[in-house]
Amino acid sequence: MKIMTKKLRNGALGEFTLASSGGGSTDAIISITGLFTDEWLHSGTFLTRFQAESRNVLDDNGTVNGIFVRMQRARNSLESTVAKLEAAPDAANDPRVGELYMYAGFTYLAFAENYCNGVPFSFQPDEGDTQFGPPETGNEIFDRAIARFQSAIGAGAVAADVADAARVGMGRAMLGKADFAGAASAVSAVADDFVKLHRHSANSAAQRNGIFELNVTVGRWSLGDTEGVNGLDFRTANDPRITSTLCAGCAFDTSGQVPGTPAAGDNWSLTNYGSRDDDVRLATGIEARLIEAEAQLATNPGGWLTMLNDLRTNWATLASSVSGDGTVALDPLTDPGTQAAREDLHFRERAFWNFSTGQRLGDLRRLVRQYGRSADAVFPVGPYWKPGSVYGGDVNLIVPLDEENNPSHSRECHLHRFAQLLLGQTPVHSGLSTQIDLDAGF
Secondary structure, eight states: OHHHHHHHHHHHHHHHHHHHTOSTTOOOHHHHHHHHTTSEEEOSOOHHHHHHHTTOOOTTOHHHHHHHHHHHHHHHHHHHHHHHHHTSTTGGGOHHHHHHHHHHHHHHHHHHHHBOSOEEOOBOOSSSOOBOOOEEOHHHHHHHHHHHHHHHHHSTTOOHHHHHHHHHHHHHHHHHTTOHHHHHHHHTTSOTTOEEEEOOOTTSGGGSOHHHIIIIISOOEEEOOSTTTTOOOTTTTOOTTSOEEEOTTSOOOOTTOOTTSSOTTOOEEEOSOOSTTOOEEEEEHHHHHHHHHHHHHTTOHHHHHHHHHHHHHTHHHHHHHHTOOTTSOOOOOOOOSSHHHHHHHHHHHHHHHTTTSSOHHHHHHHHHHTTOOOHHHHSOOSBOSSTTOBOOOOOSBOOOGGGGGOTTSOSHHHHHHHHHHHTTOOOOOOOOOSSSOOGGGO
């Protein structure tokens, strides 16, 4: 039994990492949401990735759909394995119980932050038929994440780093529900320098750092910079939290490229990662402080600004948390004077501290859902940087058409989008059903 559960645990963690931060050239939730927003440019030729970056994703997009399947597979493996561990006589003394609950929580967090309303969760038992799940709202999925994180923290013999990662995850989930006070309370015990990592290795293709592989090894991704009017200046800001270099030897598809957007042949490599062995951040104490700062953003701008500047003041000691350049100082911020400008600054700080950790799409959706911004004010817009296309209206990833095999799943999300296309309207993925609120796709 111990040997079996050890193998199951290792397999489940491997599936989680593959779905989250990738392996080899496998697309993962971190990379595809970075491409979907403004973190990365598509410097390759794959049509499915082109659809993701231009936010014109078709329902049969194999790249995007594959990520959904891998994340669901990881969730199912984590939860089926933890159920076996809890059935064992020594479950109260098994640290793997809390660990697997924590990782399961992050799978639900990925679905809640990045997908349309109406994500179903089915279960495949060791024997017998699939147990199909009905579509669930974003808040219901956030609640699933919170429940898993609470189970992780409350598990017997839980490791300290696992408990802290669960606290950060719970804070993120509560932010998603606009429970700012609850989010700040959840992360209050997490130290500033805490870091929990996705482990990677050059041992096999599936274990490699997928961000490094896609960006540096195969040159199919380039660091984003002021993309589509609203994109942040991740490269040209010369911010020590995000370091990069021109990769002269990297391929860059320049066919039909609009001159100067970006300069033909320029492929910029993120140097925060130096090899396929490098680990990727899952949760940090920096996130905890950013969550606490956001809880003060609306009511205590002085306290909010102090918390942001405390992180910047301590950059030299925190640089290793993000693999940044600790020799270059981060100057203190000043109050921009208006609430809207403070919100802009706060989400800019989140974008630079949390770069390419799978949080950017969730943040852009929160700017619309919780802060009243229009989608056209936060997502890349206008002509795409290659001719013949413009940025679309997609604001989230959608449930694949394959889910039509699930008799409990509603097709209305797909039918609603198809109807919009026929009417010449900008499609907004909503996840409609008689039980699911439209929620404007956010």
